[in-house]
Amino acid sequence: MFLPKYPDNPTPPPAHTHTPNDPMPARRSLPPVAINRNTVVALVVGGVVLTALLAAVAVTAISVAIAAVVLRSMLRDHRR
Template sequence: MLLPQYPDSPTPPPAYRHAPADPAPIRRAGPSISVSTGAVVALITGGVVLTALLAAVAVSAISVAVAAVVLRSLLREHHRR
């Protein structure tokens, strides 16, 4: 907590006041990364293939769930007769 300085204060003012200097700008010299066109094409192709596989798994799971519901319904009707 900073206390206000009054002219009749018994404490003398500080002899030296610190003036912060402007910091030097930081220059980062990182490795330059060059991405080839082939790598970009491979990445996009891999993404498309993985998306297609995920969609195929989702459609298969939905079909199995629908088939299970239909079979359960048919078996329930068969047992009631």
């Protein structure tokens, strides 16, 4: 019959196995952004334009609302 072969002097497994830590991955930095005078001017002009457009939309909405109220009152008076 076949008997398994055992080592003569078995050593027990170590209680704590040391696994080396992987070094922390390097943080990817954002690409450098050159902030110069032209960039600031472009942002300010863009902000002014967007603000003007928003104001124009608000004024238009208020004008349409006022016109609707006036027309409604005129039609109500016409029906009487």
